[in-house]
Amino acid sequence: MYKFDFIAPQTAAEAVAELQNRGPGGKLLAGGTDLLLQIKARVMKPAYVVDLSRVGELAQIEDRSGEGVFVGSMVRLRTIQLSPVLAERSPILVDGAKLVGSIQIRNLATLGGNLCNAAPSADVSPPLIVAGARAEILGPAGRRSVSLDDFFLGPRRTVLGPDEVLLGVLIPRAPRRSGGSYLRHTPRKEMDIAVVGVGSAVTLDDGYCTAARIALGAVAPTPIRSVKAESVLVGQRLSTELITRAAETAAEDARPISDVRGSAEFRRHLVAELAKRTLTTAWAQAQGEEA
Amino acid sequence: MSKQILHLTVNGEDREILVQPYQTLLEVLRDEIGLTGAKEGCGTGDCGCCTVLLDGKPVTSCLVVGLQADGHQVTTVEGLESDDGLDPIQQAFVRRGALQCGFCIPGAVVMARALLNENPNPTEAEIRWAMAGNLCRCTGYTKWIEAIQDVVQEVKA
Numbered sequence: 401m402y403k404f405d406f407i408a409p410q411t412a413a414e415a416v417a418e419l420q421n422r423g424p425g426g427k428l429l430a431g432g433t434d435l436l437l438q439i440k441a442r443v444m445k446p447a448y449v450v451d452l453s454r455v456g457e458l459a460q461i462e463d464r465s466g467e468g469v470f471v472g473s474m475v476r477l478r479t480i481q482l483s484p485v486l487a488e489r490s491p492i493l494v495d496g497a498k499l500v501g502s503i504q505i506r507n508l509a510t511l512g513g514n515l516c517n518a519a520p521s522a523d524v525s526p527p528l529i530v531a532g533a534r535a536e537i538l539g540p541a542g543r544r545s546v547s548l549d550d551f552f553l554g555p556r557r558t559v560l561g562p563d564e565v566l567l568g569v570l571i572p573r574a575p576r577r578s579g580g581s582y583l584r585h586t587p588r589k590e591m592d593i594a595v596v597g598v599g600s601a602v603t604l605d606d607g608y609c610t611a612a613r614i615a616l617g618a619v620a621p622t623p624i625r626s627v628k629a630e631s632v633l634v635g636q637r638l639s640t641e642l643i644t645r646a647a648e649t650a651a652e653d654a655r656p657i658s659d660v661r662g663s664a665e666f667r668r669h670l671v672a673e674l675a676k677r678t679l680t681t682a683w684a685q686a687q688g689e690e691a
Numbered sequence: 692m693s694k695q696i697l698h699l700t701v702n703g704e705d706r707e708i709l710v711q712p713y714q715t716l717l718e719v720l721r722d723e724i725g726l727t728g729a730k731e732g733c734g735t736g737d738c739g740c741c742t743v744l745l746d747g748k749p750v751t752s753c754l755v756v757g758l759q760a761d762g763h764q765v766t767t768v769e770g771l772e773s774d775d776g777l778d779p780i781q782q783a784f785v786r787r788g789a790l791q792c793g794f795c796i797p798g799a800v801v802m803a804r805a806l807l808n809e810n811p812n813p814t815e816a817e818i819r820w821a822m823a824g825n826l827c828r829c830t831g832y833t834k835w836i837e838a839i840q841d842v843v844q845e846v847k848a
């Protein structure tokens with residue numbers, strides 16, 4: 401393995417200080433399931449890694465009642481999958497987290513690692529964008545909060561500065577009479593990476609859609625929202641025909657490439673199909689709450 | 692870059708060893724402690740041959756920095772055996788002949804033990820999902836599932 405130094409701070413503030421004092425060449429280490437692969441492949445050659453696994457404050461799931469639920473960046477994806485709090489408060493995040501890797505991988509991989517690795521195909525990103533989550537970030541100048549809509553800059557690039565640490569995400573409480581779901585397409589059922597992932601959420605008032613969010617993964621350099629598809633739904637009485645039209649609009653919004661996992665044309669087709677399915681599920685959930 | 696002290700408990704025994712900061716937990720177990728049960732197959736977390744329990748939870752030890760296990764409990768395939776002999780899951784693998792070359796088996800039996808600790812009565816579908824992160828290239832899956840189901844039945848009986 402490429403040789404790096406290992407530093408294990410106890411607090412997030414110490415982690416920021418280590419990055420600041422030691423300077424360029426450092427990488428934050430979370431679950432390691434992406435970073436260690438990149439180091440082994442020598443895609444990444446850090447002089448040192450700052451391990452966050454001893455920072456207890458980052459491993460919390462905290463119900464902040466009215467404000468929402470906070471999920472720390474070091475919470476493991478398997479913990480998210482099995483969390484009763486998140487099953488109730490953010491089932492769409494559970495939808496995404498449970499799809500990543502195997503049980504062994506999910507016991508290591510973290511929410512923050514999956515976000516900060518910033519793969520366009522990451523399965524936790526569209527759910528959090530749909531949920532309107534905000535990233536809470538600690539840096540030398542203090543704390544700041546960034547909407548997940550604006551968090552990603554490109555493949556492997558986020559708004560995090562070189563000496564900033566992602567503390568976690570705040571997921572606002574979902575409105576009444578709303579529903580949401582995330583689906584992805586993979587050729588294999590497990591141990592695969594999304595060819596396309598789509599998350600959708602709708603809020604209803606007496607059959608009319610008052611809010612909608614649709615986020616697409618693996619069809620652009622970052623996960624993206626399809627605002628055009630959302631606007632097809634908002635203010636309208638939901639129907640199967642309208643959902644199909646919104647799903648087709650989402651496919652037009654996608655900017656996919658052709659690669660080993662699928663052609664651009666196939667990916668557009670998948671966006672329409674997965675948008676239709678996730679919107680249909682979200683609609684049914686919202687109707688259930690309305691009844 | 693210098694070696695650092697790693698304290699951990701492996702198969703119930705406290706250890707204090709000097710390791711390089713860039714050694715994986717798998718390398719520490721195999722090269723420093725001499726427990727060669729866990730295997731390096733792919734080295735990228737896909738095959739599951741390196742599966743060990745970290746604080747009771749199955750992980751791919753090729754993707755853990757050894758020093759990340761500082762202060763934690765590790766169980767390898769060597770730790771499944773007790774004074775009564777092999778773990779029931781190991782006995783079932785033997786009885787069913789659930790292996791050919793055997794390279795993947797240390798990871799597979801550790802994963803099967805983790806599954807049964809969490810869910811003593813899994814359905815066949817739950818067994819298949821749980822074992823999805825363990826690859827066998829000699830096509831042993833059917834017998835793995837039968838071996839795990841044998842242990843489920845033994846516990847019920």
